[in-house]
Amino acid sequence: MQQIVSVINNTKTKAGRKQTGQALVKKNYKIKFDVKPDAIDLRTMAENYPNGIIPLEDINQLLLTQIPPRMDHSDWDPQKGGPQFAWVEWSQLALDPTFQRDVAPNHISKIDREFVHSAVIVPCAIKMTVAGHTWYFIWDGHHTTQVLRLQGYTHFPVWYVDMDKVSEAEIEQAGFSIDIPGRIKYGKWRAGNNMIMINSRNKRKLAAYDEIMIKIETGDSKALAMNNIVSKNNCIFKRHPGAPGALTQIKSAEECYDLTDSRGGNEGQYLDRALAVHRQVWPMASIELEIFRPLAYLYQRAGLEGYKLDPQFDIELTDLLVSMWGDPASIQTGIKESYWRAYHDNTGKGTPPDHDKTRVMCGLINLYNQKIARIPLPSSPYIWTVKNEDAD
Amino acid sequence: MDCEKRRRRLMKRFSLFYIFPCPLGDNSCKIGLTTNARIRLEVYGMSYSNRKHTASFDSIYYGSPTAIINLEAAVKTHFYDYIEPSGGRTEWVLDHSLSTVDQQVQNIINGHRFKIKKLPQHLLPLTLHNLNEAIDFIQKTPN
Numbered sequence: 001m002q003q004i005v006s007v008i009n010n011t012k013t014k015a016g017r018k019q020t021g022q023a024l025v026k027k028n029y030k031i032k033f034d035v036k037p038d039a040i041d042l043r044t045m046a047e048n049y050p051n052g053i054i055p056l057e058d059i060n061q062l063l064l065t066q067i068p069p070r071m072d073h074s075d076w077d078p079q080k081g082g083p084q085f086a087w088v089e090w091s092q093l094a095l096d097p098t099f100q101r102d103v104a105p106n107h108i109s110k111i112d113r114e115f116v117h118s119a120v121i122v123p124c125a126i127k128m129t130v131a132g133h134t135w136y137f138i139w140d141g142h143h144t145t146q147v148l149r150l151q152g153y154t155h156f157p158v159w160y161v162d163m164d165k166v167s168e169a170e171i172e173q174a175g176f177s178i179d180i181p182g183r184i185k186y187g188k189w190r191a192g193n194n195m196i197m198i199n200s201r202n203k204r205k206l207a208a209y210d211e212i213m214i215k216i217e218t219g220d221s222k223a224l225a226m227n228n229i230v231s232k233n234n235c236i237f238k239r240h241p242g243a244p245g246a247l248t249q250i251k252s253a254e255e256c257y258d259l260t261d262s263r264g265g266n267e268g269q270y271l272d273r274a275l276a277v278h279r280q281v282w283p284m285a286s287i288e289l290e291i292f293r294p295l296a297y298l299y300q301r302a303g304l305e306g307y308k309l310d311p312q313f314d315i316e317l318t319d320l321l322v323s324m325w326g327d328p329a330s331i332q333t334g335i336k337e338s339y340w341r342a343y344h345d346n347t348g349k350g351t352p353p354d355h356d357k358t359r360v361m362c363g364l365i366n367l368y369n370q371k372i373a374r375i376p377l378p379s380s381p382y383i384w385t386v387k388n389e390d391a392d
Numbered sequence: 393m394d395c396e397k398r399r400r401r402l403m404k405r406f407s408l409f410y411i412f413p414c415p416l417g418d419n420s421c422k423i424g425l426t427t428n429a430r431i432r433l434e435v436y437g438m439s440y441s442n443r444k445h446t447a448s449f450d451s452i453y454y455g456s457p458t459a460i461i462n463l464e465a466a467v468k469t470h471f472y473d474y475i476e477p478s479g480g481r482t483e484w485v486l487d488h489s490l491s492t493v494d495q496q497v498q499n500i501i502n503g504h505r506f507k508i509k510k511l512p513q514h515l516l517p518l519t520l521h522n523l524n525e526a527i528d529f530i531q532k533t534p535n
Binding site for chain 1: 405455456458459462466469472473477499500502503504505506507508
């Protein structure tokens with residue numbers, strides 16, 4: 001009990017949350033892992049358990065170090081209006097547009113195309129009697145329910161609240177009258193609020209990191225191929241930057257992986273080379289997006305246009321970059337600053353690029369041509385004198 | 393331009409990353425960055441009698457403001473588990489001596505290839521007394 005009280009007190013501040021989270025990890029786990037408000041690193045945490053299986057209670061204890069525990073537990077008893085599960089007949093299902101969005105046939109078609117029976121999230125509803133007919137009004141999962149119908153279901157899974165069983169006190173507390181029209185209005189209000197909460201306010205988009213890790217661990221071939229390249233270069237997919245070789249820009253890494261050669265194949269080769277260069281030159285740095293991506297694009301363009309960039313090119317270019325700016329973050333920032341100076345001073349020639357990856361790629365080409373020019377490179381669509389604005 | 397103006401102008405182009413041990417002897421170090429070492433040393437010095445303690449930076453690194461900001465972030469990430477989370481004390485690295493922190497900072501600089509240099513030993517520790525000499529040195533040996 002004492003421990004729980006101290007946890008409650010310490011979750012009031014950011015510093016307290018960090019302290020209590022770290023203390024719990026230090027005390028109970030041999031292999032340390034991050035406990036932060038936006039993510040608890042479950043994959044590393046799992047390494048502390050035989051077979052990697054984490055009891056939910058252990059996660060719950062860590063959650064308590066990051067959020068204040070709830071003191072009020074709302075009534076979940078189905079007999080008192082709490083939610084319950086049922087298989088419901090088609091004729092009992094209905095929709096009230098006051099608390100639902102329009103139906104999208106193209107979205108239904110999309111779900112239907114990829115439908116598998118084991119991946120159904122149970123639709124949610126309120127059960128109400130209107131004009132003598134008992135209905136289950138769906139407030140979440142209408143598209144899923146329609147797909148189930150297309151799939152030939154005759155009974156439909158529903159997680160519902162029986163409005164006839166909700167206590168009068170609860171209805172009054174929400175500001176509605178306790179007669180039948182008031183009870184119906186309360187039901188609609190509850191459903192509308194739930195709908196917005198589930199679909200808008202509390203929707204947590206799947207992070208790119210979680211997506212790639214799930215794909216890797218469930219054997220997706222492309223994710224495995226990407227992971228092989230990442231691991232081979234001593235990099236690691238991470239949610240947050242900081243660790244040496246941490247690759248957080250996962251969608252962009254996938255974009256670079258997809259770059260193909262002139263025959264439309266050999267995916268991954270340009271990402272591989274860009275990561276190898278990055279790790280070799282800056283071994284303690286996290287992987288910088290606007291270093292590895294412009295490099296990958298430069299390698300691809302050279303390949304497509306028949307220019308051969310030998311290993312010496314990487315050494316020459318990175319030595320030059322390091323001598324001018326040093327670390328990868330300063331390099332990409334420096335090239336972009338130089339670009340914008342030329343753009344605003346109107347000293348550049350050609351078509352200004354509209355994306356940072358192209359700006360930095362042009363900067364790399366321009367810089368190499370201006371300072372080294374040992375081998376020919378693809379032409380830069382926008383030419384300017386690249387310099388360190390701080391130093392010059 | 394007189395010397396003082398020249399020094400102030402120079403320090404706008406450079407930031408300093410400093411490390412000093414706990415003046416009361418605890419096995420911990422304070423790390424931080426500043427663009428105005430004079431004010432920072434004056435502030436740190438005001439908490440103690442000058443007869444007992446002179447505020448000093450025992451290790452100093454200098455470079456562009458961007459590079460120093462990136463260095464501080466990298467150092468704080470590296471020592472995350474040893475940095476006090478409490479408000480106002482987030483620059484104290486606990487359970488590490490000056491030499492171990494300094495060595496790790498050097499490793500981080502090398503590993504990131506930060507364009508940052510260390511102030512030579514003959515100008516350390518940096519205090520208000522040798523600050524001008526240090527600034528003149530930085531001016532002569534910029535990155």
